[in-house]
Amino acid sequence: MERGPATISFLSDYGSADEFVGVVHSVIRQLAPDTVVIDITHEVPAHDVRAGALTLARAAQYLAPGVVLAVVDPGVGTARRGVAVEVGDGESVLVGPDNGLLAPAVAMVGGATRAVELTSEAHRLAAPGPTFDGRDVFAPAAAHLSNGVALTDLGPEVDVAGLRPGMMPLSQLKDGALAAEVLWVDRFGNAQLNVDPGDLEALGGVEGTRLELRWGETRRSAVVARTFAEVGPGDIGLVVDSYGLVAVVLDRRPAAEELGIGPGDAIDLAPLEDDPGAVTAVTFRERPHR
């Protein structure tokens, strides 16, 4: 990286209906013409910092070294800081609001080595209004960094320990059951939990065995499987997903929708009691609200 990073990876909650994403690309194109911008996603639900932080953390280990531009910013226009956070001793820099959005991704790649607050007027666009910092503050900062501008040119250094932490829910063992949470429902309806394969094993859940799932008033038996295809029709599966976490799945059908679970919902995993009633066939219902 002698000549500065040449890739900007860009995530936001801007959606695709408006020109926001295109305008940010256009600003970068003019400030850093040789930089390639890769869109991670712009369909983070509007103002949902938690969902954006989780999405960025999932993607983090796959992103090209360089600059990460991330904007989910319900506090735009308030006193919340804009920051650039260096990781890997300069391999990459994450740019965005200091509201917890960047924190899980930063942690995922080894933690922050330095950070600055984005205060330099010389590295911003003049803004007609105070509400589009992605265009006026964050994109210019990302472009300048991509051009090789020094981190500390963008503003004063801030203590990395003072950056706003993300709120990643941890699963915990309680009364022999694992109290977990749905982190994310993907396009195919798979519900990723904050549970890793080691947690499953601690409950006795190895491939081919069954565990009990509990959410709301519902209790269901689920099979621990390696692939979707090993989950029978009408059965529920627990598989290690493509990020190494455990997901609740159905074979080729959307589990979250059919089971009525969504991001943030609590779900418990427990050893299956020797009660044959717990293995009754699954009756699917519509997910009430989503």
Add this chain to the structure above:
Amino acid sequence: MERGPATISFLSDYGSADEFVGVVHSVIRQLAPDTVVIDITHEVPAHDVRAGALTLARAAQYLAPGVVLAVVDPGVGTARRGVAVEVGDGESVLVGPDNGLLAPAVAMVGGATRAVELTSEAHRLAAPGPTFDGRDVFAPAAAHLSNGVALTDLGPEVDVAGLRPGMMPLSQLKDGALAAEVLWVDRFGNAQLNVDPGDLEALGGVEGTRLELRWGETRRSAVVARTFAEVGPGDIGLVVDSYGLVAVVLDRRPAAEELGIGPGDAIDLAPLEDDPGAVTAVTFRERPHR
């Protein structure tokens, strides 16, 4: 721009579900391999020339110099002309149907200096059918321009005064109130009006004061604020948005949806009468149809 523009900024109503956008990119890739294509948005509502024109106008001042390719074209296959419109004495060229789509953006960047009708068969693709001019006529024209082909190689010059004008609604003062219109509702539910800060001041609306909003049978008091965060919960704000126009907003909630207003709706702004009844708390209702 000795070697011709190297950026094509692309806006359309093609949506993302079909392969239209990808095919246009592919056509450009083959005709102008060194050109970078930046997608502004492709989610302009189908056939909505007004919405497309407003989106393009908002983006215009931020676009990289070069070619702008814009296609919202309900009249494809009819006698409506395809045109390339030069602005800034050649800094940029806008390519698209002559149906008003380009006009507000052209005006925004200083007006047209030259224009041609796209008639050259040598600069088109052979088309199996007459319904995809974006692929067969406009994208090739944009690619050739980006390669440095002269504007006048694409067809005969036409009078720039004869280009179809856009229809930008103007607000007007009537009986002491400003009759305005919702131009655009963004992803976050903010409703941009055809009102600029000077119009507000003319009504006595400066930061911290209140004005009355009237639409349909509804009358509401709104506070003139600098940021979303200065608008209290349950209150309505009037803020200067990121394009320098006045928008009706709520703090972190979608104003348009909750107030039942949408693009094209008439809305009046007036000094608040000294009637305490006008400042009652807002009762939100679902927006009936959208």
Add this chain to the structure above:
Amino acid sequence: MERGPATISFLSDYGSADEFVGVVHSVIRQLAPDTVVIDITHEVPAHDVRAGALTLARAAQYLAPGVVLAVVDPGVGTARRGVAVEVGDGESVLVGPDNGLLAPAVAMVGGATRAVELTSEAHRLAAPGPTFDGRDVFAPAAAHLSNGVALTDLGPEVDVAGLRPGMMPLSQLKDGALAAEVLWVDRFGNAQLNVDPGDLEALGGVEGTRLELRWGETRRSAVVARTFAEVGPGDIGLVVDSYGLVAVVLDRRPAAEELGIGPGDAIDLAPLEDDPGAVTAVTFRERPHR
């Protein structure tokens, strides 16, 4: 193509809400930094191999020579093969699951000249789970091919005759009527049929004449037209669309929605009987389920 293809055209059912597409771009960016990735579409309905195959086939003839990366893969994690299929004696290579997704596009551009199964561990990413072959298997294969890696380095050659065929429905003449099917409904509601202009002529349908359309219990008269604008308000048109196939259209209104037809629906075309009752005005109804 001395230095290997430099364009990857990318189609999937990954949608835009998750980071899947961005992660695939990021993987390619790191393995093949000089390659340009063009997104065809990622909004193929989840797991809908038929829709993906039709989309890819429509786009095929317009794609830049190079690598095509296509992933609609309900069988991920099962024994279905991943393949790279060479066409045009090396002009392009299509990479994806061997489940029929690639077949119609391969046929469209002249058929496969060679194919390999993607088994080389050296050309994959180490995967935490077996469910994201787009990221871990297909994208790396596409990137390596784009870098000039030989097809046969990716795995053993397989018989091109043994590749899974696509299922393209053929229209057929039966009792003087043409039994056809809706292949695709585009963004604008036009319903493309598996009918070409020659089929229409065989029924006597030339420009300006009328044919009868029959689907479900419905019979309607439709005019054979060259453009949307030639179809009167309230009338139904049959036009040759931008891919050279016949589509059922309305002028500037969504035909599929208003007539209640969708992809896979059977629709018959027949000469119009001399029954004036068949030409009654169209009463539109809501499409019941979609």
